[in-house]
Amino acid sequence: MHLRDGVIVAAEAEPLSGNGAAMEIARWQGAMITEIDAEPVIRKNVTYSLQDIQDLFDRFVIKGASASSFDDLEALDQAVLLIHQFKYPEAGRLLAQLLKHNRFNYLGWLWYSRLLKTFDSIKKALAEAQKWGDHDSTVWIEVKKTGLGMASCSTGEIKRCLFCWTPIDADTSRCGYCRAVQAFGKEKPALDLKKSEVITGINRYINAFKEDRQNGRIGYVLAVGFFNLKQYEKAAKYLKWIASLAPDKPLYSRSLQFLIPFVMDNRQQEEQPRPSRRIAEVKPNRPADGSGPPIILVVEDSPTARKVISVVLKREGFGVVEAGSGEDALAVVKTLNPGLILLDVMLPDTTGFDLLPRLRDFDQLAETPVIMLTGRKNSTDKLKGLMAGSTEYLTKPFDPQKLTSIIRKYL
Numbered sequence: 359m360h361l362r363d364g365v366i367v368a369a370e371a372e373p374l375s376g377n378g379a380a381m382e383i384a385r386w387q388g389a390m391i392t393e394i395d396a397e398p399v400i401r402k403n404v405t406y407s408l409q410d411i412q413d414l415f416d417r418f419v420i421k422g423a424s425a426s427s428f429d430d431l432e433a434l435d436q437a438v439l440l441i442h443q444f445k446y447p448e449a450g451r452l453l454a455q456l457l458k459h460n461r462f463n464y465l466g467w468l469w470y471s472r473l474l475k476t477f478d479s480i481k482k483a484l485a486e487a488q489k490w491g492d493h494d495s496t497v498w499i500e501v502k503k504t505g506l507g508m509a510s511c512s513t514g515e516i517k518r519c520l521f522c523w524t525p526i527d528a529d530t531s532r533c534g535y536c537r538a539v540q541a542f543g544k545e546k547p548a549l550d551l552k553k554s555e556v557i558t559g560i561n562r563y564i565n566a567f568k569e570d571r572q573n574g575r576i577g578y579v580l581a582v583g584f585f586n587l588k589q590y591e592k593a594a595k596y597l598k599w600i601a602s603l604a605p606d607k608p609l610y611s612r613s614l615q616f617l618i619p620f621v622m623d624n625r626q627q628e629e630q631p632r633p634s635r636r637i638a639e640v641k642p643n644r645p646a647d648g649s650g651p652p653i654i655l656v657v658e659d660s661p662t663a664r665k666v667i668s669v670v671l672k673r674e675g676f677g678v679v680e681a682g683s684g685e686d687a688l689a690v691v692k693t694l695n696p697g698l699i700l701l702d703v704m705l706p707d708t709t710g711f712d713l714l715p716r717l718r719d720f721d722q723l724a725e726t727p728v729i730m731l732t733g734r735k736n737s738t739d740k741l742k743g744l745m746a747g748s749t750e751y752l753t754k755p756f757d758p759q760k761l762t763s764i765i766r767k768y769l
Contacts, residue, residue, distance in 0.1 A: 359383050366404045373431065373465060376403035378490035381462035382430070384411050401706060403493040418461070428459045434466055442566035444575050446473055464491030468500055472523045475516065477508055480525070495707055503535045510534050520579050521559030521586075522552070538586045542613035547586050553719065554712045556586050561711070574600040574607070581613065590620045652697035652769050653677040657687045657713070658731070659705050663754075667700065667731075670758045676765070684708035688716060695722045697769050701748070703732035714747050727768035731756060 359369040359380060369379035383389070406414075433456045440449035453470045456463060464487040471483035484501055491497045500523075507525035508516075516525045519533035520540055532539055536555035537548035560583040567576045577600035584593040594617055601610040654676050658664045661682070668678045679694060681687040684707050699717065703710040710730055717723050729750040750764055 376493040378464045522555040554715045651677045655696040657681045658702040684713040699728045
C-alpha cells in the first residue's frame with residue numbers, strides 16, 4: 359500500500375489492486391508495517407481515504423482476517439476453473455462463499471455476475487465490482503461489453519459468449535462483441551474477430567481441460583475457439599479426441615465433417631509459395647546497410663525497470679525504444695519494426711497476454727521474437743505466455759548475461 363502525505367495513493371494485493379486491495383490489506387491481522395523507498399512515479403488507483411475505510415468497516419461490521427482463514431486467491435482460481443469446466447453450481451457456491459468472506463474482491467463479483475441470468479442481478483453484481491475495482495480495466499471493459507450485450511438481447515433468455523462472456527441471445531450463433539462463432543455448422547470465422555478475447559478464453563479452457571480431459575464440452579469449445587482463430591488443424595485435433603470419447607454423439611462427428619473442408623483448403627494454401635511480406639511506411643529494425651544495432655522494443659510499466667533494462671541492452675550494443683503501456687507499444691509499432699520485443703506481463707492498461715496477439719496482428723511483427731519478462735513463476739502463466747505467442751518466458755529478477763544471450767540467439 360503506497361501512502362503520500364498520509365493519503366492512500368495506490369494498493370496491490372494480488373490479484374486485486376486499488377480500492378479492493380486497500381480494503382483487503384486493512385483486514386489483515388498482525389501485519390508488519392515498514393516504510394520503504396518507492397519508485398518516484400506511482401499511479402493513483404485508490405479513491406478511499408483511511409477514514410472512508412474505517413466508516414465502511416463500521417457500517418458492514420467487517421473484521422480482519424487471520425492468516426489461517428479462507429484463501430481468497432485460491433477460491434477465485436478454483437471457481438474460474440470450475441466455470442470453464444461447466445460446473446456452474448459448484449462455482450457459484452464457491453464464489454458466494456468468497457464474497458461472504460470478502461465483499462471487496464471485485465474479481466469475485468465480476469465472475470459471479472457471469473453466472474447470473476437476469477439483467478437486474480447482473481447489474482447489481484457489476485455495481486459491486488465497480489465500487490471496489492472501477493480503476494481496473496478488466497472491470498470497466500466488462501461493464502461496457504455487458505451493457506452492449508444486454509442492449510442487443512431481444513429476448514428475456516440470455517446466454518454468454520463462450521470466450522468473452524458478453525451476454526447474447528440464446529439463439530444467437532455469433533457474439534456481438536468479440537465476433538466469435540459459438541458453434542460449428544452455421545458461420546465462418548469473422549474477419550473482424552477480437553483475437554485477444556478469444557485467446558484469453560482458450561487459455562482458460564486449456565487449463566480446465568488439463569484437469570478434466572474426459573470433459574467433451576471443454577474439448578468442443580476449444581475446437582470452436584481454434585476454428586475462430588482459423589487454426590483448423592488444432593480444432594480438428596480436439597474434435598477427433600472428444601469424438602473418440604463419445605463416438606455415439608452425433609454433434610462431434612457432424613462438426614468434424616463441417617470442419618474438414620476448412621482443413622483441406624488450409625493445407626492447399628500452405629503448399630503454395632507465399633509472396634514476400636512488404637511493410638509500408640515502417641522503419642526497419644536496423645539501418646538498410648545492416649551497419650546499425652538491432653532495435654529492441656522494451657514494454658515495461660516500471661520506469662526503474664525500463665531504465666535498468668535499457669542500460670543493460672545499450673551496453674551490449676543494442677538500440678532501445680521504450681513503451682510504458684500497451685497503448686504506447688501499439689503506437690510505437692505503427693512506425694517501427696523492432697528486431698525483438700521484451701514484454702512485461704502486468705501493464706497499467708492491459709496484460710502482456712492480451713497485448714501480444716494485438717502486436718502479432720501487425721504484419722511486420724507476425725514472426726518477431728517476443729520475450730516475456732514477469733515476476734510470476736508458475737507454470738500456468740508460462741503456458742499462457744506461450745499460448746499468446748511468446749518466443750521465450752523469463753522471470754524477474756533476470757540475469758543480464760542470460761537475457762542478452764537469449765536476445766542474441768534470436769537476433
